[in-house]
Amino acid sequence: MPFEFISAHLNERAEQLLLRKRHVVQSATARTIMVNDKTYLNFASNDYLGFGDLTIKSENINTLGSHSSALVTGYQLQQQALEHYLCTQLGYQAGLLFNSGFSANSSVIKALFQDKAAAQNSAIFQDKLNHASLIDGALHSNAALIRFNHNDLNHLRSRLEKSKAQNKLIISEGVFSMDGDTAPIKDLLLLAKQHNAWLMVDDAHGFGALGNTGLGSCETLIGDILPDILVITFGKAVASSGACVLGSRAFIDYMLQYNRDYTYSTAMSPLLADNTLVRLKHIKKANTQRVMLNKNIATFKHLAQQHNIAVMESDTAIQPIVLGCAEQTLKAANKLKQQGIWLTAIRPPTVAYNTARLRVTLTAAHTFDDITYLVKHLAEALL
Numbered sequence: 001m002p003f004e005f006i007s008a009h010l011n012e013r014a015e016q017l018l019l020r021k022r023h024v025v026q027s028a029t030a031r032t033i034m035v036n037d038k039t040y041l042n043f044a045s046n047d048y049l050g051f052g053d054l055t056i057k058s059e060n061i062n063t064l065g066s067h068s069s070a071l072v073t074g075y076q077l078q079q080q081a082l083e084h085y086l087c088t089q090l091g092y093q094a095g096l097l098f099n100s101g102f103s104a105n106s107s108v109i110k111a112l113f114q115d116k117a118a119a120q121n122s123a124i125f126q127d128k129l130n131h132a133s134l135i136d137g138a139l140h141s142n143a144a145l146i147r148f149n150h151n152d153l154n155h156l157r158s159r160l161e162k163s164k165a166q167n168k169l170i171i172s173e174g175v176f177s178m179d180g181d182t183a184p185i186k187d188l189l190l191l192a193k194q195h196n197a198w199l200m201v202d203d204a205h206g207f208g209a210l211g212n213t214g215l216g217s218c219e220t221l222i223g224d225i226l227p228d229i230l231v232i233t234f235g236k237a238v239a240s241s242g243a244c245v246l247g248s249r250a251f252i253d254y255m256l257q258y259n260r261d262y263t264y265s266t267a268m269s270p271l272l273a274d275n276t277l278v279r280l281k282h283i284k285k286a287n288t289q290r291v292m293l294n295k296n297i298a299t300f301k302h303l304a305q306q307h308n309i310a311v312m313e314s315d316t317a318i319q320p321i322v323l324g325c326a327e328q329t330l331k332a333a334n335k336l337k338q339q340g341i342w343l344t345a346i347r348p349p350t351v352a353y354n355t356a357r358l359r360v361t362l363t364a365a366h367t368f369d370d371i372t373y374l375v376k377h378l379a380e381a382l383l
Contacts (some may be wrong), residue, residue, distance in 0.1 A: 017326045018347050029053045030365035040342035043360050048209045048317045049289040050365035052239035061274045066267040069180050072268030078274040086244050091222045094252035096245045097268045101233035102133040104243040107261035109137030114258045120144045123165035127172045160195040168197035174206035174217030180318030200229035208237025214283045240276040242268050289364040296362045307379040319360040324368050329356040336382040
C-alpha cells in the first residue's frame, strides 16, 4: 500500500506523547480564551501589549484583497506607506512586505544565496536556538550552514575565524521564542564587522514590546550601526499579521528579482496593511502598556521564586518552565486547564528532546490577581 509511513509516523508520535492537535478557539483576548464553551485565563498569547483587544481601525479603505502579486498590480499605496513608515522609524533604506514571518525569514535566506556559484563561497552562521523558519531557509539555500552555541560569541568567533567563505551571514533572533532571552545584538554586529560578515535579526518577539518607543531589540542602535537585514513581524505585539524585511536599497532590489515567495504570492491585503500601519503608530505611544507588561513580568518572576518554581533566565514576556519529560509537561498543562488556565505544553520537535516545557507568556492585559492565581496553581501542578 502507498504511503503506509503516514500511519506509522502518526502512531509513533502518539506513543511518544508528541502528537499535535488543534483546538477550535471560539474567542480570545490577550487575557482570556474560550474553547469548547469554557473560558480560561490565557497565558499562551503573543499579544504582548493587549492590542488585539482594542478597536484600532482605519476608515480610509475597505478593499480587502490586493488581487495580484506585488509585481503585477498588487503593490498599492497602503503597502508602500507601511514599508515607508518602518524604514523611517528604524533607519533603513527600503522594505518588503510578506504575508507571514515564516515566509519572510525562509525566503530571504533562500533568495540571497540563489546564485549557486556565489553560494559555493558562502556560509550561514545560525544560533542553535533560531526559529524553524530561519533554519529551513538555510537548509534550502545553496550556502553552507554552520551552527553556533546559543548566544555564545566565542563559539561564533571561532566558527567565523575557521571559515574561508567570502560571503558570511550571521543570523539570530532578537528575543528567542522558546527561551525568552535576548541576543547580544550590539556584540553580534561588532563581530560581524570584524569578519566582514552581514547580520540578520528576526525581531518577531521583540518588536513592540522592547525599546522606549516599542521599536524592539534594535531601537538603541538606530542612528548608529544596524543589522544588515531586519525582519519585523506583525503577528505578535502588533496584533496583526504579516511581516516586513528591512535592508539596503540594493538588497531589497535583489529580493525583488529573486525572492520566489514574494514574486509568486498575492500581495498583502491593502486593508491589512492600512490597519497595521494604524496599529504601529499606536504602539509607538503605548508606554502605559509596556510599563504594565514589564510590571507583570517582574511580578510573575518574583512570585515564581517565592514558590520555588524554576523559571529560565528571561526578562521578556516569554517565561519558560522546563520540565524535560513530555508526559510530565502534558500532565501539568492538563492540571492547569482544570483550574481554568490555558498554558501550552511545548514538546519536541519544537524544542530539543528532554527540554519539554510550559511556556508562560505574559501580557499587559493580565492583572495581579491573574498572575497570583497562575503561580498558585503552577506550584500545585508541578508537585
